[in-house]
Structure formats: structure tokens, C-alpha cells
Amino acid sequence: MTRDGGLVLGGMVFYPGGEHVTSWRLPGSEPDAYLDVEYYARFAQTLERGGFATLFIADELYVWDRFESGIDHVVNIRTEPFTLLGALSQRTEHIGLAATVSTTYNEPYHVARKLASIDHLSEGRAAWNLVTSASDEEAWNFGRDANLDHAVRYRRGAEFVDVVQGLWDSWDDDAFLYDQQSGYFAKREGLHVLDHRGEFFRVRGPLNIARPPQAHPVLFQAGASEAGRALAGAKAEGVFTLWQDGLAEAQTLYADYKRRAVEHGRDPSSILVLPAVSPVIGDTEADALRQLDEIEELTPDRVSLDLLSHSLQTDLSDRPLDAPFEHVFDETAINQSKSVYESIRRIAAEATTLREVYRTILRRRFLPGTPEQIADHLTERYEQDAADGFMLAFSSIPVSVDRFVDQVVPELERRGVYDREYRGTTLREHLGLDRPTSRFADTVATEVSA
């Protein structure tokens, strides 16, 4: 199903140097600038030049110090997303500003305020990406011994969204009179006290900021487990999916999200499926493959091995790298990302040695090619009902961002599947999403306490 405005592009950052843990070592990287606002302003402005609908700041709430290689070689410093987006709201004009929010380690009142604030300060460009957090290290930074159980944290996530969206509806759009003559600032019937009482949260409200320009900042979600997909089908307006090698698998995944949304009574166009992809752009195909080799060469074996240990929640460091890979997969023992665990199980089924497993994991996220090849690939996915657009996880920043905008974007435009002109002023307008009506639209106003 192609869209009126063409495919949608988003650009993400997690590791400040790019998608891979050691992207910071690649030529043209700027590892001294990772806490400098100018670095991110340039990133955002480049995306805006390419007509990207949104940028997206991924996040985690800990330093990856489970293994020493993580401290030695991985970029463990990053700015807090809301603070960064608050700053970027003044350095950009059109692009959406999406922050990852952990629903496990936050309070909905704070999050509702922050997102509403960014939405007001950016005139309607805020978005959030709901995550439930995966690692015990995060629990230990917030007074807990271990992360919440996978199912519990998704239930909490669903309730969290409900509370945040309810708080955004605290004030009707027309609640404010601002009448300097009479002295009436607001009308009481335009104020709604949420009084939420649920399994995880008790939140009275009302929120102390006006309803956001977008009413509800756009909700993204990326969880690919059954619980994650169920939540996305019910609530998400955009999902970031794991890149699938085959078109058929990508189509199946796409159809699954659309079906789930329809089962919740939603229009299939109200949820955008955006596979995450990391192009490695070369002047020739051979050049792209050489760059991919370079990414691999700059990643110490030890880092790759420890990343695998991390995802399997098993210490593999004493295993010989070229001996057969042996691991008893048991999904019930995993309380981190279940979808990552499952994808490793699939890779391991076709690999023989430990080294092959982690090399495959390293390489599978990248899409090497010339600008034309990459544009062809993305166009096919878009036209063949496998994507509404793409979340670009750049293989290096700023180099691959510049290349994508300068070389791939024009190719997409030439193919008639992309238009870099912004369609409106708010992110919802860029994405073709409706502005939600208030949950209190048909209710009688709450009596003000006296």
C-alpha cells in the first residue's frame, strides 16, 4: 500500500558515532564531539535537508560495563534524550523530535509534561518511542534488584501510555479564555481531572500545561516480541521493525502489524511500519563491501563475543572461537530482549562456529550497495507492501548521513516514491496521522473541588 506523500524516512542515533558499537572509529567520525550540541544540530539539519519526517534518539539507562570490553571500546556516554531534543527544537524547523522513554523506570506525570513541553516548544513536532527496558543494569540504577518480568513490564507499558495520553487531555483545546478584562484565564468545564487508578499507577492530574499542538505527540514502538507486537497493534502509530533479509519475511511482518491494528478497530494507515536499516553506501558495490569489511575489522573480537554473551545472558568468553557453537536456547530463561534472542537462535542454526555467529550478527544489520542499489531495494520494499518507510540507523555519523541525503534521497525522488518537501507543520501532518480527539470530548466536565 503506497502512501499519498510517498515513503517516510526517519533517522536515528543510539551510539553517537553510528549504528555499530565501534562506528566511532570509522574515518570521518568525530568522537570528541559526542556531547557537543553542534554535532547533533548538524545531524538534525542534514536530515531536515533530506526531508526526513523525524529524527529519533534511542536510549538506555546505564553504562554497558557488564564486560570490560564494553568500557574500553564502546561509546557509553550520551545526552539525555529530552534535554537534547529540547535543544534541537531551536535548531530545526520541520523535523520530528522523537525520544525513547522507558515506561519501567519513569513516572507518567513527568513524561507527559516533558513531551507536551517539547511539542509546544517545537510547535507540534514531538514523539516518543516506548521501550520497557531490558537489562538488569538499568534496574540497579533505580533501586531494584532485577528488571521487571517481561510480561509485567509490557502491562505496565500499556497502562503508562493510557495515563500519559489521559493527562494530555487534561485541558480541552478551547479551555483557555485568556480574558484579561474579566480576569478569567480558563473555563472550569474545559478542565478534566484524570483520577487514574490502575494496576501500576495512581495519578490524579490535571497536567499543568495546555493540550499539545498535536494533542498527543506521536507514539512509536519497537518491541518485536509477542507482547511488544500486541502493544504496537493497540497503541503505536509507528513501529520500528528489525530489517528482514527476504522480501517475503518483511511482507509477513508488515501484514502482521497492520492486521493487529485492524483487530483493534484501527485503520491500517494509522500505523506506519518502518523497518530499521543501515545502508553502507559505496561508489561501487565493491567499495560498499570494503566499507563493511572495515566496520568488522575495527570491531575487536572481544567486543563481538561479549555482545553475544550479553544477548544470550551466558558468559561465552572462555569458549574457543573456532570451535562449534553450542548453546541450549531457552526463551523462558531470558528477561532481556526476546526478539534479539530469537534472531540469534535463527542465525546459530545456520552457522557452525562462535566466530561465524557473531560475524553474521555484526553484518546482518547492514545493507551494502551503491546509491542506486539501495534506492532500488528500499523502493521495492515500499512498493511491495513490506514498508511504509524506513528508520535509518546510519552506519557512521556524519559521513553516511551526508551520503544518504546527498546520494540516496535524490535516487528515491527520481523513482517517484519520495518527496523531500514537508507536507505540513506538525509531525502528525508529515506522517499523515490524524490529530486525536480528547477522551473527555463527550463527557461532562469534572466538578472543581471547592
Place this chain on the structure above:
Amino acid sequence: MSDRILLGAFAFHPGGAHVTGWRHPSSRPAEHVTIGHHRHIAQAAERGFFDTLFLADGLYFWDRYPSGVDHYGALRPEPFTLLAALSQVTSRIGLAATVSTTYNEPYHVARTIASLDHLSRGRAAWNLVTSRYDEEARNFGGDSHIDHARRYERGREFVDVVNGLLDSWDDDAIRADAASGVFADRAGLHRLDHEGEFFRVRGPLNIARPPQGHPLLFQAGGSESGLELAADTADAVFTRGGSASEVRRFVDDLRARAVRHGRAADAVKIMPSVMPVVGETAADARAEADAILARTPDALILEDVSHQIGQDLSGRDVDVPFDYAEEFDTSNETRSPKPAVERLIADGPATPRDVYSWSYRRQLLTGTGPQIADRLEELSDDGGADGFIVQFPYLPGGIDRFVDHVVPELQRRGRTATTYDDLTLRERFGHARVPDRAHR
């Protein structure tokens, strides 16, 4: 030679420090949550070489009384988000956000302050509050606010955890050496492993040490526990204004407390709050002050005074005297002194309008630019204040007037800055950068 006076520009209600500031003819209340309104305030402050902005905050909407909904212009952006935005439209001014230690997690707060400090190149500050209202508790899963003493104990531990997290990385721990592949030096990373009464936080923090080391810490509580916390931990204190002798008593007390905590007497910069109403003539200023008061609706006066003194005055006439009798206990909201109650007890019955007017007028400094400058100099020279947190009864017009009429006078007298030196906010407040763990 006289000392430099530090200036902080205070904002809470976007319309100004008086709750009906939004009704001032120069105010544009429909723009209160837009960047334009706040940019105007921040840039005016920077034009006047203010040392810092200072954003107060509350985690609730004041709907305990109907007048809160009807007449207060109490909407506001979340302070850190706003300051991050303002960091990009200002270049030198400090950016201070109020943080409730009762309803926040230290890991989030440490990250956010460190991020703001990096993004603003050393201009971040936080103002520790413990929150006061049951309305805030009810937005965070509770029924009523935690006990006054307990929340200060929590506040104390919160500061320790935040400072400890800020020290997770030594200053030179980040190598970013692409050739060798070493991003960070293991020896320079410290895990906090804090286990206290209120918090268990392992760390380390996922951001490098901020430019200021520890961003400047303000504190504002006037109670015994608040003063002790400030004397022990704060870099600057925002306190109630008053006469030069009242300020002097406060200053001497707090300096003595700092010394008892093993700190230098001037380790805490003391900044009383003042609310100037500036006129071309003294009569103009008085007329402006009266007009601001006259824009306060009677219902708001009754409910505000009821809340302030702990006595239900609903249904009374604002102009008929009443006998004071405390009906409900507000000591868990604030234990700072209550001058209106003291005066009611001393002087006997008064009208609600009078009581409201006392509270309003005792904060005001009314006069011409030179008269207000005189008064600030007196509070500084005789009272011992290091500077002032300046409140503006209406915004943004009030700060423009202050910057245009009072600041030039203070500058002429050599009391406030005429340029920004290339300093971090901490340094501008006369405090050295806090050394990292490797250098203590």
C-alpha cells in the same frame, strides 16, 4: 570598592510572579507555553547581564480552589526541557531548574543536569526543593505528601547520589582514540554502588563529567531542615527578602551554619528575593503596584488568604475584617515563617484584602531605577546579600523595565556586570570547579 551583586531572573507563572500578571496590558497570555515568550524573557535577562535564569516549578495544577482554575495563569513548560531550548537562543546566562527530590529519581536528574551542562557549555544549575502539596503526591501514586523531616532527609541523600553519579567518569577518562580503539580508560570509571535509606543506585552514569564538575546547586527552604541542608550542600541560596536587618540576620545565621558544616563562610552565595515595580517616577511605580493589586479578583484573594493562613474564609466579604483562628494545619506544606499570620496575631482583625495586600506589598520594591538600585545596594552592603533573585510581577514587560531602568544604574555604580566573562556558571558565582575523584 563595593562587591559585585549577582543577579538571577526568576520565573514561575509565565505571566509573572504575581498570579494575575497575565492580566497586565503588556502580557500575551496565549503565548505562555510558546518558545517566543520564554525566549523574550531569557534574552532580556542576557541583555541585562543577569548571571542566571531561575525557573521555579511545581508538579501539579493548582485546582484546590476554583479560583486556581478561573484566574491563575498557572501553565508552564517543564523546566529542563525549556532550559534546553533556551540554551540554544542564549549564549552566556546560567540556566537553573527546580527539581523535586521527593518525586524524582537521582539517576534521571543527574543525567539531565549533566546533559544540560554539556549542551550549554557549563551553564546548568539546579534548585533543590522537596515539594509541598498533597496535590503533587497524588500525581505520583501517593495520597499525601511525605512528612517534612523525612523529605529533607531524602533530599540530603538525593544530593549525595547525584553528586556521586556526576563523578562516575574522571575528567580524563574519555580517550576517544580511534587508532587504538580505546574509547575510555577503565581506571577512570567509578561505580557508585550507593545503598542508603531512600536510594539504591549502582551507577555509573552514562555521560561524561559535566563542564562545571558539579553544576551549581541552589536551595531555597527557609525551615530549620531546609537551612541545614543548604548550609551543608548548596552553592547558593534563594531566600525570602525583607529589610536589610532581616537579611543580615539570615546571612549571619546561614554563614555560621556553613562553618559548622566545615565549609567556608562564603561557600553559599545568598540571594534574597526581591520584586521590583519600576516607574519613571516614584508615583508611577506606586500606581503600577496598585494597578497590579487591583487586578486580583476577590475570589482569588479569599482563597489565597485562606490557604496562606490556614483558615477557611469562603463566603466572607473581602472588605470585612475577620478574627484569625487557625483551622487547618499547613505545617507539612511549609515551615518557613508566615509573616501574615504573625501580623494578624499581633494586630488583631483585618480584612482579607488587607492581608492579601500585606503579603503582596512586603515583597515589592517600588520606585524609580535609581531608587531600586539604592535599595539593592543597601541590602547588599548592610544586609550582606551576595545578590538577588529578581521576581517580576508581570512578564515579559517587567523584566524589560528592570533591564532598561535598574540594570544601567547598577552597572554605572560598578555593582553588576557590563559584559560576560568567559566563565562557567560556577565560576561566575565565585566557586571553583569541583575536582574529579582522581584529584581529591
